[in-house]
Amino acid sequence: MTSSPAPAPLARLLLDGSAVADYDSGATVDPVLSPRPYLHPVRTLAGTVVTETLPEDHLHHLGVSVAVPDVSGTSFWGGRTFTPDRGSVLLDNHGRQQHVEWLAEADSARTELLSWTDTSGAEMLSEERVLAALSVDARTWALDLTTRLRNTSGRDLSIGSPATNGRPGAGYGGFFWRAPVAAHPPRCFGPGLEGEEALHGSRADWLALAGYAGDAPWTLVFLQDGPERDPWFLRAGDYPGVGASLAWDARLPLPAGGLIARRTVTLVADGHPSDVASLVAAARELL
Template identity: 35%
Template sequence: MTLALTRTDAALSVTDGETELMRYVFVPDTPQLEAPKPYIDPIRTRAGRVVSLFRPWDHVWHKGIAWSLPVVGDENFWGGPTYLRDQGYVQQPNDGTQRHVGVVVAVVEHDVATFSHDLEWISERGQRMFTERRSLTARLLDDTAWALTFETSMTNATDGTIAIGSPTTRGRENAGYGGLFWRGPRSFTDGLLVTAQGTGTGSALRGQRHEWMGYEGRHDEVDAASLVVMVDAASNPHHPPQWFARSEEFAALNPAPFFSEEVRVPAGEAVSFRYAVGVADAGAADAARIADGLRPLL
């Protein structure tokens, strides 16, 4: 089967025959409160089963898979309220926008669908914080799995150093979310988190450092499980990352490079991150095999 890529002025889809594997919305119509940003949703397995959730009522700024940063200096590119030390979460006029500037590449070659575009990060007050070049690819791994890669290079467009952090770097214990964030379907709640060292549930693995982590969840209506695996590139800052991962209340995976330590980007300099994500009609026992197939892509 050969992948196909179709694109409009606001979104693109990658399909495998009649199955839409992913839809990347790069010009969202998101309210400012939710920090408008490109997102990938829906995400499907090769069998057509959805493994993402868009704008859940409990956290409306969660959108499938998105590159979301809650602490960018004093700005919030995550959405909603900002965590303030000794105050908790406070809604502020600081929900910024990741604005699409232009498409660089949109092509399928050698059975790999590639999309690259340029963005700029604009604070709610109108200040340009970063310029960004972002690239995504999709390719088939085998009859049961496909792979998404996500790569970003962000250049500080201000005249000062920008510190990228998390609620934990601002004082909230074990809440170091930020980065490439996946939100799973409601039916995936209470699923199984998987690492090379073992498995866990709830928040048991949160804050641990791993090269990769997976999530096995089950679908309503059909007697089937699916697996999502995320792999962190060895070149990423603070590799292997601490993970913001959970199965209680909702399903989430997030290799969080800013979990407990800021990444500081001087004026005019760039910081880069690369990730591979596997989506499979499989279970926890296949996670290591999927991770092995993703690692060479980085």
């Protein structure tokens, strides 16, 4: 009995004709995981996969996505919600990010319109998301993700996190990249900083993970561009994941009609580059 071929991705980002990232609308994701669009697999130029989706340790981790655990009580992160009185519990509070249309389409760049709806289906946020693949050097490309979230609910909202609800250090929510688990945790480092404890919650100019997929070495370097630089959320020992935190230790107000804009650029490299700072500098010149 032959197996059926995998379905074609809904969209792809290409560089020089080669696929570097596949797009999934998330429409078939279980509602309890807060369905949302995501990129997976994301690949190095040599084809090494550097994302993970639906891992056993956190089923709600979906490759590269924009995920927020608390928008005035609605979870766009998935899974359990941290509550001050009961800890982490499963609530009926999961929202959905729905693809509305492509506003622009090209091989290496796409602009998407999204609707963020609550449990009743009412829109809370409208998002314009830009995804672009940029060539950096022979072994490196960059994923440029810009999100513009507008409050369309007609009321004031705020963005929170488990940390703002009482769980110290768990200020995740916003851009999030889930990398695959390997035999050993990836090395994590930044400018003058080394290790998960030093980088978690920092506003380092950049943050790098250097790991392996089998015998294939890979490096991811994350940087933020624009006037707002959020603290980094980092996990390496438990699982490899990096995010830029919208609500690290205080709720972020979003008044009716208000806009939040963030830009995160991730360098995706084969191997373990010896001079990451120079690589970051070269990438910033492209922005």
